[in-house]
């Protein structure tokens with residue numbers, strides 16, 4: 001069957017929308033968050049129901065169309081779109097059902113973290129998501145998922161209780177500790193390799209008191225402050241989450257005008273529970289900041305904290321997992337951070353440790369449990385920029401310069417780095433994932449991801 005007739009067949013059986021290149025909606029429907037990615041699928045199947053997803057997958061498989069699966073569309077390398085294939089856009093599948101007794105949420109694959117957080121907040125509960133409201137629950141959870149609450153409650157994947165999975169053969173199976181435990185193991189960090197998740201059951205946590213916000217410092221003070229954070233971070237309890245970032249100062253009233261758009265050091269700070277004021281005092285009192293915006297807040301507010309930095313844009317993300325912050329690392333990132341290629345660039349150290357380290361490296365597919373930080377090196381620039389190469393080089397140069405500090409990688413922040421990057425991320429879990437891939441997706445139908453081909 002030719003793709004054209006396959007798509008016609010899909011149109012006949014579909015509850016959702018099938019968007020074709022000639023449709024007015026095509027141009028926006030084909031785009032993903034990273035505007036550097038410019039692919040043209042044969043069609044975008046906007047699935048509203050499980051039956052839609054089953055039908056779209058069957059048509060793609062029978063017609064030999066490449067399959068791209070989309071949740072929130074935030075994959076940095078743009079894996080949720082394809083040139084010439086079929087996008088299964090699960091964005092419309094936004095059902096959320098909260099079970100108060102079990103403290104869990106059943107979550108559709110199109111739900112964004114901000115939506116789940118808002119639904120759970122009504123019951124005094126919170127999911128363990130990422131740092132940004134607009135990111136999809138699906139991709140972030142399947143890849144690991146480090147967020148504001150991770151040191152307290154683990155990675156997002158550690159909070160996955162069960163999943164309903166559409167497999168490459170077209171069956172829907174359940175994965176949990178009791179059912180298909182091998183698949184359950186692989187979904188927690190294995191990305192989209194093993195199947196299409198149609199529903200996630202996620203653990204929720206009671207989060208009442210929260211102290212959070214941002215401290216901002218002049219770059220001249222950054223070396224001393226970062227050294228202090230390195231020391232403080234090693235001893236801090238799991239309730240504390242401090243993420244240092246070098247970024248362009250916003251044109252906000254609390255920033256002196258001469259610093260607008262210039263690199264500064266920001267500490268994104270969060271304390272989960274009561275007792276945050278004395279616990280954060282050594283941090284807040286160490287050096288007078290340009291601004292101290294830390295105060296009582298809610299998890300919903302924190303989820304929107306980075307909204308201004310999170311709009312769709314051309315982007316280059318490079319990252320490492322590594323140990324504690326060292327003097328060498330501080331010198332390298334400050335030297336580079338002082339010379340950004342664009343005001344949109346960002347160097348961020350996301351803390352791990354705490355509950356993320358309490359899980360054994362082979363207990364889930366997410367391997368590098370000993371990491372203390374994830375170093376993110378991000379360059380972003382306007383779509384109209386005619387010389388993106390210098391921004392990409394800026395990120396790649398710092399990535400290479402910080403390689404000596406690195407102990408590994410994780411797939412949510414991996415660029416399209418091929419086999420070496422993927423093997424680095426999965427470490428000792430790679431062989432087991434490849435075996436699972438042979439069982440659940442022997443033809444590698446789901447290969448638009450940080451791909452682990454089936455064991456040969």
Ligand SMILES: Cc1cc2nc3c(=O)[nH]c(=O)nc-3n(C[C@H](O)[C@H](O)[C@H](O)COP(=O)(O)OP(=O)(O)OC[C@H]3O[C@@H](n4cnc5c(N)ncnc54)[C@H](O)[C@@H]3O)c2cc1C
Pocket residue numbers: 033068069070071072073074075076078079080090109129130131132135136137138139140141142143144145146147191192193195196197198309310311412413448449450
């Ligand atoms: C602005 C921004 C902020 C971020 N913040 C964080 C953060 O705080 N912490 C963190 O850990 N990561 C963060 N990330 C990285 C993020 O976790 C990954 O980009 C993640 O893959 C995004 O998930 P998505 O569903 O939005 O993306 P998509 O692009 O839709 O999907 C990503 C991958 O998952 C697969 N996939 C999607 N849905 C399904 C499904 N239902 N079943 C099977 N496979 C599926 C896709 O095929 C693709 O390979 C951020 C990314 C961005 C752009």
